Structures are given as structure tokens and as C-alpha cells.
Amino acid sequence: MNKSLTATPRALDLAREVLNIEAAAILALTQRIDETFLRALNIILSCEGRVIVSGMGKSGHIARKIAATMSSTGTPAYFVHPAEASHGDLGMITAHDVFIALSYSGESQELLTIVPVIKRQGAKLISLTGNPQSSLALAADAHLNGAVDKEACPMGLAPTTSTTAALALGDALAMALLDAKGFGVEDFARSHPGGSLGRRLLTHVRDIMHSGKGIPAVGQHATLAEAVLEISRKGLGMTAIVDDAQQVLGIYTDGDLRRTLEKRLDFSTTLVSSVMSRAPRSIMPDALAAEAVQLMEQHNISQMLVVDDSNILVGALNMHDLLRAKVI
Numbered sequence: 218m219n220k221s222l223t224a225t226p227r228a229l230d231l232a233r234e235v236l237n238i239e240a241a242a243i244l245a246l247t248q249r250i251d252e253t254f255l256r257a258l259n260i261i262l263s264c265e266g267r268v269i270v271s272g273m274g275k276s277g278h279i280a281r282k283i284a285a286t287m288s289s290t291g292t293p294a295y296f297v298h299p300a301e302a303s304h305g306d307l308g309m310i311t312a313h314d315v316f317i318a319l320s321y322s323g324e325s326q327e328l329l330t331i332v333p334v335i336k337r338q339g340a341k342l343i344s345l346t347g348n349p350q351s352s353l354a355l356a357a358d359a360h361l362n363g364a365v366d367k368e369a370c371p372m373g374l375a376p377t378t379s380t381t382a383a384l385a386l387g388d389a390l391a392m393a394l395l396d397a398k399g400f401g402v403e404d405f406a407r408s409h410p411g412g413s414l415g416r417r418l419l420t421h422v423r424d425i426m427h428s429g430k431g432i433p434a435v436g437q438h439a440t441l442a443e444a445v446l447e448i449s450r451k452g453l454g455m456t457a458i459v460d461d462a463q464q465v466l467g468i469y470t471d472g473d474l475r476r477t478l479e480k481r482l483d484f485s486t487t488l489v490s491s492v493m494s495r496a497p498r499s500i501m502p503d504a505l506a507a508e509a510v511q512l513m514e515q516h517n518i519s520q521m522l523v524v525d526d527s528n529i530l531v532g533a534l535n536m537h538d539l540l541r542a543k544v545i
Contacts, residue, residue, distance in 0.1 A: 234369070238369040239382075242365040243381065246385060246389075253359060254390075257359035260358060261343075262398075264314065266313030267294060267315075268315045270283050270294055270295070271298065273300070276319040276320055277299075279319060280296055282387070283317070283384070286387065290392070292394045297309060307331060310335060310340055312339030312340055315341045316335050317344075320345075321346060321347040321376065322348060322351060323348045323354050324351055324352055332356050341358045343361065344359075345363050347379055349362050361390075364382075365378040369381075420542055420544055422523055423502035423503065424506065425506055425538050425541075427532060432457070432530060434459050434463075435457075435458060435459075435489060436459065437458055439458070441477065441487045445474060448471070448474070453535050454470060455468055455469060455520040455533070456489075457497075464528050465497065465530050467495045467496070467497060469489050470494070473493065477492050498521055498522075499528075500512060500524075501523065502531055520534070520536075
């Protein structure tokens with residue numbers, strides 16, 4: 218039977234040491250952000266094709282992450298495995314592309330095998346290594362120095378600090394590109410339509426509002442009884458009151474109904490227009506759904522009418538619609 222293992226307080230000391238070593242390595246990188254970094258940045262900014270990122274082993278995993286980060290922040294990029302590249306995948310690389318090669322030693326044979334072909338095709342080469350005098354660094358149009366003093370691995374073997382440094386440099390490059398391209402929040406949302414940010418920024422009122430026969434509305438001569446029946450039928454907790462041209466005159470809500478009950482009015486004869494809330498809050502269909510949320514929260518309301526620029530009723534929505542659309 219195997220002896221059970223139990224972590225000891227020494228593990229906490231080791232974990233803290235790993236974090237301190239890696240944090241120090243990243244901080245040291247700030248001293249190397251110079252004209253060479255700008256050269257790499259400008260090469261990518263002038264790229265008319267795609268950015269290809271490549272690396273073997275752990276460097277390959279970091280390369281995948283860098284490519285993903287760039288792609289989601291306005292710089293089209295993809296990962297190519299260097300071993301696969303030498304067996305046909307080089308056909309994906311054109312003279313208009315930029316190739317970013319990651320290798321801490323700068324002597325990865327798989328990368329060095331394909332570098333001459335990449336250069337011959339006319340693609341630009343950016344290398345990220347831990348050795349500025351390595352073969353890969355010397356062959357590059359721009360070299361990013363990711364050297365670290367030591368790995369965080371107690372044996373000094375597993376790539377730890379070096380891969381963290383490479384990832385940090387990749388992030389720095391991606392964020393500098395983002396800023397240079399003016400890539401904004403809405404651009405990010407378009408790249409992430411499945412996320413909460415995408416839903417908040419890309420969902421418009423027209424996408425979630427009730428329209429057509431689903432809009433609760435009665436005419437200005439409708440009685441309270443007719444208005445309450447319309448509220449019940451449409452299930453939005455309110456009804457619009459409109460004139461013959463469908464222009465909004467007011468709104469009557471569940472809250473208004475409770476206040477009306479206190480007055481003991483005759484629902485069969487009292488006109489809803491006499492107790493409606495005039496000039497209600499409204500929003501246009503092309504507005505972002507997030508704006509509707511803001512207005513509802515600001516004015517402490519849970520329903521809203523949707524109108525066009527002539528104040529014609531075109532839709533309605535309530536807080537439940539926004540919840541269902543996951544805008545909030």
C-alpha cells in the first residue's frame with residue numbers, strides 16, 4: 218500500500234518563493250522594454266496578413282495563449298506547431314504575415330528548420346528567447362529578450378519563470394497593439410458575443426422588446442377596467458395609453474393600479490387617461506439594452522415603453538425581459 222501524502226507548512230514557503238521569483242522576473246522585464254520592443258510592434262502594425270505564433274513544448278502552450286490574446290484584442294493571429302509546419306503547414310504562411318517564434322534557448326531545432334523558409338517567403342520574423350545571441354534571435358527582424366535569472370522549479374529544470382516571462386511579454390505586446398489600433402470596449406464585445414460584456418454592449422432594445430400584438434396598449438377613451446384587462450392579457454405589468462395616431466399619452470402600471478384601488482373609483486366608468494402617469498420614461502429601439510437597464514434603475518421603474526422619434530409606440534419591455542436576455 219502506498220504511503221499517504223500530506224502537505225506540510227514547507228509547501229507554503231515554496232509556493233511563496235515561486236511567486237516571488239516569477240514576480241521579480243516580470244518586474245525585470247520592464248527594464249528591457251525599449252526600441253527593440255517598438256520595432257516588433259511596428260512590424261506587426263504594418264502587417265497586411267496574419268500573425269503566426271509558434272513554439273515547441275511549454276513554449277508552444279504560451280504561443281497558443283499569445284495568439285488567442287492577440288486575436289481577441291484586434292490583432293488576427295493563430296498558432297502553428299513548428300513540427301507540423303515542416304510537414305506541410307508552412308503553406309499557411311505568406312509573405313504578408315508576421316511569424317513570432319518562441320524558444321527560451323533560441324536553438325529549438327523544429328523552429329530553426331522552418332526559419333529559412335519563412336524568411337525566403339518574405340514573412341517578417343520576431344523571436345522571443347532567453348538568449349539574445351542565439352540562432353533564432355540573430356535571424357529575427359526583431360528580438361524580444363525574455364531571459365530570467367532562474368527557474369522557479371526547485372531543481373531548476375521545469376520551465377516556470379521563463380514561460381511566465383514569455384507570457385507577460387506576449388501580453389505586453391498584445392496590449393500595446395490594442396492601444397495603437399484604438400481597439401475599444403465595443404470592439405472587444407464583438408469578439409466576445411457569448412460573454413456578459415458582449416450581451417451588455419451588443420444587445421439592442423429592438424432585440425428583446427415586445428412588438429406588434431404583444432405590446433400592451435389602450436386608447437385614450439378606454440376605461441380602467443379595459444386597461445386592467447390589457448395589463449393582465451399582455452403580462453408586462455403595465456399598458457400604454459395612446460391616441461388615434463398611436464402616439465404615447467401616458468402609461469398605467471401595476472403600481473398605479475394599487476394607488477387607484479385606494480381611491481375606490483368605479484373601474485367601469487373611470488377613464489384610464491384620468492389616472493395614468495403622463496410623459497412616461499421611454500426609450501428608442503436602436504438604443505442599447507444596457508441603457509434601458511440604466512434608466513430603469515435610475516428612475517426606480519421596472520417597465521418601459523419603446524417609441525420612435527415621433528413618439529409613436531413601437532414596443533415595450535420590462536426588467537424580466539432584460540434578465541432573460543442576460544443583459545443584467
